[in-house]
Amino acid sequence: MARINEHYLKLKAGYLFPEIGRRVRAFTEANPSAKVIRLGIGDVTLPLPPVVLDAFHAAVAELGDGRTFRGYGPEQGYDFLIDTLIEKAYAPLGVRLKRAEIFISDGSKCDTANVLDIFALDNRVAIGDPVYPVYNDTNVMIGRSGPAGGDRGGIVYMPCTEANGFFPDLPEGRVDIVYLCSPNNPTGTAAAAAQLEGWVDYALANDAVIFYDAAYEAFITEPGFPRSIYEVEGANRCAIEFRSFSKTAGFTGVRCGLTVVPENVAAKTPAGEAVPLNRLWNRRQTTKFNGVSYPVQKAAAAVYTDEGWRQTKANIDYYMGNAKVIRDGLSSAGLTVYGGVNAPYIWLKTPGGLSSWDFFDKLLTECHVVGTPGSGFGPSGEGFFRISAFGNRDSVAEAVDRIRRRLK
Amino acid sequence: MARINEHYLKLKAGYLFPEIGRRVRAFTEANPSAKVIRLGIGDVTLPLPPVVLDAFHAAVAELGDGRTFRGYGPEQGYDFLIDTLIEKAYAPLGVRLKRAEIFISDGSKCDTANVLDIFALDNRVAIGDPVYPVYNDTNVMIGRSGPAGGDRGGIVYMPCTEANGFFPDLPEGRVDIVYLCSPNNPTGTAAAAAQLEGWVDYALANDAVIFYDAAYEAFITEPGFPRSIYEVEGANRCAIEFRSFSKTAGFTGVRCGLTVVPENVAAKTPAGEAVPLNRLWNRRQTTKFNGVSYPVQKAAAAVYTDEGWRQTKANIDYYMGNAKVIRDGLSSAGLTVYGGVNAPYIWLKTPGGLSSWDFFDKLLTECHVVGTPGSGFGPSGEGFFRISAFGNRDSVAEAVDRIRRRLK
Structure with a gap:
């Protein structure tokens, strides 16, 4: 009799986005003339930059010609893309990586989930709250959360609040693995160098490993906020970094990311x-993964050509222009806002102590604007609300104008 | 102190293809004028069919236009591809699937590995011998093989030999999960309907689950050999099927596959x-995977258009023409050969009781032809040798001619 992985039954149903959809549908059915503006979802909207598009087409054409056709590529990714990342994405930060330290993948979501494969189950894992739900759910799936009903087995939740600037404090007890996401989804705040230094020191002192999710690094606009954890001394001995082309270059539907596993990061056997x-990660990837689509890797490499980056950066600036419109508009309406300076998310404190969902309903019914309740990202997100800067500038401006005029 | 998944240390180093590479390099350095023909690797060589290429380009172009740009797609794959598979790949076999039963992925290697996530560790798993190494290695990685040094913990190996026609016999003891691969890599043999019926009956009687790897189904040329396990009555209550565009349509570098999980296949909780x-698979994929590149899915759907399939089938026929040249040529040279009729692999019995590696050296030094030692796929592969039909016809014919003339 085959038996299931019963830890899956401990997962909460994917509640947040289905519930948002349900409430928006109910509203639009009751108010068919309302023009609803959606600023809830964290998905890009601008088309691929022309240079990236050209490289994509050229690589597809290679696969149609017997003289240039390629079959299986390296599971770790092609050197042309890895070398580009070493030279264009990391060297300008003062970070020197080796070819063997970068692994190309089809996205950070997969990698932040799959990396758990190479660690023992009995590691104690620290996760921020609120947080990107994948970190928690993938740990629950492998049984780290303990018995059904409990949720504190091998997982330590670290509140990210106004009091600590939405960056987790060092834990009191010992943890073996810690997830850090900067710039942060959902709070829109980035970690300063000194904050990261504290965690790197902790990891080195405790033989802990940091999982550093830098999917939004391209949106940092201020100095003093590292784009890579390897800008911090010693991080190359304790941190694994995840990056993505999804938000940086509009690849959410194209699929490309990368994971950096420095040769000097280690963990221990029971002995x-x-x-x-x-x-271990190399063995995992060569055994369970077959590499990223060749044309996708060619398109990704084009992001870092001079003209490709100019075009890509223009799209990032457009989104960050949206963020400024939202942040400034809501501030001047008397609301308390965080984020939106080094990240494409604005983290809004709900007025009058409203719950996240009550504010969702209020914003929908009074302004016809959709955002994401902060409580959907964890208990410490209660009383907050995420607004995404990915969208059309006119719609963003219209949404902000409505909030200023209509929100009671 | 972070701790590794120590089961990884039980894995043998990837020995087969590195060792082949080492021996071929040593030979070519000592014999620089020798023209070595490589028939070892199972990778496609013909370019993408024109119709597929056109669809690929058209979808890339959509991503460059703000009116047609798409970001995140469904993690399970787009309906346009799922519906195409239901209508064009499965309905002609008399198999009716629902949309929710097909999951698009970036390849069968990932899926046959990842599917283990949704099962408890204490399942007893049966794997053929010889076999595609991923099945075994991924079970070792999660700890199913028992203590280091041992290799029979939760894994039962099923010899596939001349005596049983290279199709595994039903096990004496009970197993919970069984891997079947047909047409088989490496033996090149396909399972007949009656053979599959025996396993489906076993699975239903024992509440076992069959993992059916049909990556080579498009290469079946004879009637009586199912292309899908769902052609067998009752399989939709006990089998998960894996398919791939890799070999079917030359997608080894493009990356697309699919997994079918019928709604009526279940496994049990401890209670x-x-x-x-x-x-469970839907939850796994939505949490740990972000869908396949949109242009890749469009290219894959084009495989099953009328003209796309004509072109794709022409490539398959070309490879199977190679297989016939190899099979007939080696037979007439007095060698005993299997496979090559319903699969792009020829499984050759080494002459004179030579070991697989001794025959490898003999073929390399006497004929300058490279193949794959059968013992690299498992102990029951000893004394056999795999020759791949993926290649250029002239090279294949030349290799066969050399074997007939020069092999002592």
Whole structure:
């Protein structure tokens, strides 16, 4: 008799976005003339930059010609893309990586989930609250949350609140693995160098490993906020970094990301022997993954050509222009807002102590604007609300104008 | 102190293809004028069919236009591709599937590995011998093989030999999960309907689940050999099927596959409650995967247009023409050969009782032809040798001619 992985039954149903959809549908059916503006979802809207598009087409054409056709590529990604990242994405930050330290994938979501494969189940894992739900759900799936009903087994939740600037404090007890996401989804705040230094020191002192999710690094506009954790001394001995082309270059539907596993990051066997994680991740990827589509890798490499980056950066600036419109508009309406300076998300404190969902309903019914309730990202998100800057400028401006004029 | 998944240390190093590479390099360095023909690797060589290429380009162009741009797609795949598969790949076999039963992925290697996520570790798993190494390695990685050094913990190996026509016999003891691969890599043999019926009956009687790897189904040329396990009555209550565009349509570098999880296939909780695997796989994919590149899915759908399939089938026929040249040529040279009729692999019995590696060296030094030692796929592959039909016809014919003239 085959048996299921019963830990899956401990997962809460995907509640947040289905519930948003349900409430929006109910509203639009009752108010068919209302023009609803959606600023809830974190998905890009601008088309691929022309240089990226050209490279994509050229690589597709190669696959149609017997002289240039390619079959299986390296599971770790092609050197042309890895070398581009080393030279164009990391070297300008003062970070020197080796080819063998970068692994190309079809996206950060997969990698932040799959990386758990190479660690023992009995590690104690620290996760922010509120947080990107994948970190928590993938730990629950493998049984780290303990018995059904409980949720504190091998997972430590770290509140990210106004009091700590939405960046987790060092834990009191020991943890073995910690997830950090900067710039942060959903709070829109980025970690300053000194904050990251504290965590790197902690990890080195405790032989812990940091999972650093930098999917939004391209949206940082201020100095003093590292784009890579490897800008921090010692991080190349304790951190795995995840990056993505999804938000940076509009690749949410194209699918490309990367994971950096420095050769000097290790974890231990039960006997206490240190084993390089690079070797384990390489074995994981070569055994369970077959590499990223060749044309996609060519398109990704074009992002970092001079003209490709100019075009890509223009799209990022457009979204960050939206963020400024939202942030400034809501502030001047008397609302308390965070984020939106180094990230494409604005984290709004609900007025009058409203719950996240009550504010959702109020915003929908009074302004016909859709956002995302902060409580959907974790208990410490209660009383907050996420507004996304990915969208059309006119719609964003119209939404902000409605909030200023109509929100009671 | 972070701890590794120590089961990874039980894995043998990837030995087969590196060792082949080492021996071929040593030979070519010692014999620089030798023209070595490589028939070892199972990778396609013909370019993408024109209709597929056109669809690929058209979809890339959509992503460059703000009016047609798409971001995140459904994690399960787009309906346009799922519906195409239902109508064009499955309905002609008399198999009726629902949309929710097909999951598009970036390849069968990932899916046959990832599917283990949704099952408890204490399932007893049966794997053929010789076999595609991923089945075994991914079970070792999660700890199913028992203590280091041992290799028979939760894994039962089923010899596939001349005596049983290279199709595994039903096991004496009970197993919970069984991997079947037909047409088979590496033996090149396909399972007949009656053979599959025996396994489906076994699975239904024992509440076992069949993992059916049909990556090579498009290469079946004879009647009586099912292209899908769902052609067998009752399989839709016990089998998960994996398919791929890799070999079918030359997508090894493009990356697209699919997994079918019928709604009526279930496994049990420790309390004995049946849980539909479709629900668990859907949760796994939506949480740990972000869908396949949109242009890739458009290219894949074009494979099944009328003209797309004509062109795709022409490529398959070309490879199977190679297989016939190899099979007939080696037979007439007095060698015993299997496979090559319903699969693009020829499984050759080494002459004179040579070991697989001794025959490898003999073929390389006497004929300058590279193949794959059968023992690399498992102990029961000893004394056999795999030759791939993916290649250029002239090279294939030349290789066969050399074997007939030069092999002592």
